[in-house]
Amino acid sequence: MGSMEPVDLTAAAEMWKAYQSAHPDLATDNEMPSVERFGDHPALSDELLGLVIDGEKRATATLLKEFEAEGQQLPRIGSHWIACDGAGRPRAILRSTELRIGTIDTADAAFAYDEAEDDRSLDAWLLGHRTYWNRICPSLGIEWSDDLEILFERFTVAWTA
DSSP states (O other), X not given: OOOOXXXXXXXXXXXXXXHHHHOXXXXXXXXXXXXXXXXXXXXXXXXXXXXXXXXXXOEEEEEHHHHHHTTOOOOOTTOEEEEEXXXXXXXXXXXXXXXXXXXXXXXXXXXXXXXXXXXXXXXXXXXXXXXXXXXXXXXXXXXOOTTSOEEEEEEEEEEEO
């Protein structure tokens, strides 16, 4: 799979500053947004970020335990985050437009489609995400369960590098 390089926080701060200057009406966050990647290895990060930049992927799902493990607060509607590629370079600023907490069985076909992964079906989404979360849960010190709480997020692309 390959190890993940650290994200480039200096470049992310520069990207955020440019966005704030260009869009002071939208960039009202007082603090630097979180700087993240999709996925758990560089190839997956690049693949998913590519779907975002191409305009296909407009949603993501994250275990609440992931936020807890990283000491991060949950996003708010209108908040921003910076998405990096597999090498840790910031590539896009995303703005949260819809947030919902639920379990995996509350995912629906529309959300799976908006995530734009695999064939965009709910069945493929369920299989892919169960596989992914089974893979990452040990690093969070937990075992995957369909009862774990998930943050279902829809977003827009606010800025690209």
